[in-house]
Amino acid sequence: MTPLALPHSAPPCLAEIRADRRSVKEYDAEPVDLDTVGSVLWTAASMRAGRAHASARGRYLVTTTVISGDVEGLPPGAYRYSAREHHLTLVRSGDHRAGLAEATIDAPWLTTCPLILMLSSDIERADKHFEELPPGQGERFAWLEAGLITQNVYLWTAATGLGTVFVGGLDGAAAAHMTSALCDEGETLLGLMPIGRPAGSIGSR
Secondary structure (H helix, E strand, C coil): CCCEECCCCCCCCHHHHHHHCCECCCECCCCEEHHHHHHHHHHHCCCCCCCCCCCHHHCCCEEEEEEECCEECECCEEEEEECCCCEEEEEEECCCHHHHHHCECCCHHHHHCCEEEEEEECHHHHHHCCCCCCCCHHHHHHHHHHHHHHHHHHHHHHHHCCEECCECCECHHHHHHHHHHHCCCCCEEEEEEEEECECCCCCEC
16 A cells, blocks of 8 residues: 655744643534645644654654544544654545444544544563663653644644644543554554534533
């Protein structure tokens, strides 16, 4: 499968829109486009134009998988994002939003979001990168890195008028099943970030 090259852009002056940061859990039934996908990934996780976030020893422990549900120019499916090349590679076709919604504790509304970002990490491999440190440091660094990506996504959505929220309440067994189906072997799902147009003014800081 030939990787899909992505457009790249970033909204200006993210610091100026920090006050507009919101967690949004209700979305309009409106698609987003491929430019939106490229822009959020370029801003939040890309390594092409500088590094969008810090990573312990430059290991970059977090993998981003794009779940396309209603994205113009990107058929429904799960796509692996390459931060170094800024492109997507299809992992599995089809609409996986319902499966991800069922893998959460209380987020059935994920089925209405046009785009979802899955953040995952191979915790065992992460720990091996830091074997000389106390146990569990690799996992700790992976969670910290996921937090940096999450904040980038929040600021990007505030700058562009879209909405997101970090969904970390997961059903262990169901989340493991979806991760094994959509992510690389050994990956653990850290959280989900839906992206879409907020329904009215619904959302809270």
